[in-house]
Amino acid sequence: MTTFRTHRITASLVLCVLAAPVLAADPAPCTCPDMLDLTNRNRQVKTAIQMYERSLAGWQSAGSAPAANEASRQQFQDESIEPGMIEVRDSRANTASARTGADCRTVVTAPTACLNVLMEQHEQVHRDACRAHVSQGLSVSDVLVDRFGTLDNYAREEIEAYKAERIYIEAALSNLERDCRYTLEFDSTISGSTETTKAEAKTKVDLQAYFPRGVEPLGLQGSKPLNYDTKDIGPPKVMGDPMLKKLFVNCYVASVGSGNVPFEVREAWMMRETQPPYGPLLVMPIYVGETQETRHMKGPRGCPHNSEPVPFWSEQFMLSKERAVPVEADSRSGSPGSAPGVIIADWNFSDASGDEAQKAIRVPCAGWGGMQQRAAAYAGLPTEAPTCEVTNLKIKRKR
Numbered sequence: 241m242t243t244f245r246t247h248r249i250t251a252s253l254v255l256c257v258l259a260a261p262v263l264a265a266d267p268a269p270c271t272c273p274d275m276l277d278l279t280n281r282n283r284q285v286k287t288a289i290q291m292y293e294r295s296l297a298g299w300q301s302a303g304s305a306p307a308a309n310e311a312s313r314q315q316f317q318d319e320s321i322e323p324g325m326i327e328v329r330d331s332r333a334n335t336a337s338a339r340t341g342a343d344c345r346t347v348v349t350a351p352t353a354c355l356n357v358l359m360e361q362h363e364q365v366h367r368d369a370c371r372a373h374v375s376q377g378l379s380v381s382d383v384l385v386d387r388f389g390t391l392d393n394y395a396r397e398e399i400e401a402y403k404a405e406r407i408y409i410e411a412a413l414s415n416l417e418r419d420c421r422y423t424l425e426f427d428s429t430i431s432g433s434t435e436t437t438k439a440e441a442k443t444k445v446d447l448q449a450y451f452p453r454g455v456e457p458l459g460l461q462g463s464k465p466l467n468y469d470t471k472d473i474g475p476p477k478v479m480g481d482p483m484l485k486k487l488f489v490n491c492y493v494a495s496v497g498s499g500n501v502p503f504e505v506r507e508a509w510m511m512r513e514t515q516p517p518y519g520p521l522l523v524m525p526i527y528v529g530e531t532q533e534t535r536h537m538k539g540p541r542g543c544p545h546n547s548e549p550v551p552f553w554s555e556q557f558m559l560s561k562e563r564a565v566p567v568e569a570d571s572r573s574g575s576p577g578s579a580p581g582v583i584i585a586d587w588n589f590s591d592a593s594g595d596e597a598q599k600a601i602r603v604p605c606a607g608w609g610g611m612q613q614r615a616a617a618y619a620g621l622p623t624e625a626p627t628c629e630v631t632n633l634k635i636k637r638k639r
C-alpha cells in the first residue's frame with residue numbers, strides 16, 4: 241500500500257517537473273516582504289473599481305458615454321481614476337505599471353516578482369479581449385481604443401481586469417496570513433547613568449499577520465507580558481586616596497522593582513526597499529506598559545533617605561527612541577490602546593528572504609561629559625560615554 245502510494249506520488253512529481261520546469265524552480269512570487277506592496281495595491285485596485293463604477297453609473301443616468309478616442313480615454317483616466325488611486329497610496333509601497341497595446345502585446349514595468357505577477361493577472365484580461373477582437377476580423381489598427389467605441393466599454397474591461405488582479409491579491413494575502421508567522425525575542429538591559437541601577441527586561445512574542453477583508457489591514461501583531469527585574473547594584477565604588485575616601489560621603493540613588501507589564505507589537509509591517517535590490521525592511525511599533533520601580537535615596541549617615549515610585553526600565557527604554565503614534569483600543573484584537581510606544585526600524589536581515597532579522601540597540605549613558613569625562617581621561621579610561629542600554633531584538637519566521 242505504502243509502496244504503491246510512493247510510486248504514484250513519484251510519478252506525478254515527475255510529470256509536474258516535465259510539464260513546468262520553470263514554475264517548479266520559481267519561488268512563490270509574493271512572500272512576507274511583499275505584504276505592504278500587496279495591501280497597498282489592493283487598496284488602489286478597490287478604489288479604481290469604485291471609480292470606474294461611479295463613472296458607469298454617471299453615463300447611465302446621462303443616457304450615453306463619450307466616444308473612446310485616445311485623448312478622451314487619457315483625460316478620463318487622469319481626471320476620474322488616477323487621483324483616487326494616488327490618494328489611497330501608501331508612500332512606502334512599490335508600484336508597477338503595464339500596458340497591452342493594439343497588437344495585443346503586454347509590456348510590464350514591475351520592480352518585484354510579486355507586482356509583476358499582479359500586472360500579469362490584470363493584463364491577461366486585456367490581452368484576451370484584444371485577441372478576441374482581432375480574431376473577429378474586426379479592424380486591426382494601431383489605435384488601441386478602436387475596440388471600445390465608447391468609454392463605458394473601456395471602463396467595463398478595466399473593471400474586469402482589476403477584479404482579476406484583486407482575486408490574485410486576496411489569495412496571496414491569505415497565503416501570507418498563513419505563512420508570515422514570526423517569533424520575536426526581546427532582551428533589554430538598562431543601567432542607570434545617574435543611579436546605581438541595573439534593569440533587565442525580557443519577553444518572547446509570537447507575531448502573526450492580519451489582513452481582514454473589508455477593513456484596513458493590520459499587519460503583524462502579537463502580545464505577551466514583559467518580565468522585568470530592576471536591581472540596586474550600589475553603592476558606587478570610591479577610588480583614590482584613603483584619606484579622601486574617609487571624607488567622601490557616599491550617598492547614592494537606586495531603583496528596585498520587578499514584575500511584568502503588557503508588551504505589544506501592533507501594525508508592524510514587512511516591506512521592501514523602493515530601489516534595487518528591493519530587499520526586506522521591517523518597521524515595528526512596540527507598546528509597553530509602565531514598569532513599577534521604587535527609587536531609593538541611600539547611603540551612610542548624613543545622606544538623605546527617602547523613596548518614591550518612579551518607573552525606571554520603561555521610562556529609560558522610551559527616552560532615546562522614535563515615538564509610535566498612540567493606538568486606540570482595538571475591539572477586534574481585544575487589546576487596550578493606552579501604553580506608549582516606540583518604533584523599531586532599520587533591522588538587519590540575514591538574507592533576501594526576510595525570514596530572519598536582528599536589531600541591536602546601544603544607547604550611551606545620558607549626561608556623560610564634563611567632570612566624568614575629565615576624570616576618565618585622568619584615570620586613563622576611555623572617554624566616550626559608556627553604554628547604558630543594551631537591547632537586542634530578533635525575529636525568526638516560524639516554519
Ligand SMILES: [Zn+2]
Pocket residue numbers: 362366398401
Ligand atoms: Zn487595465
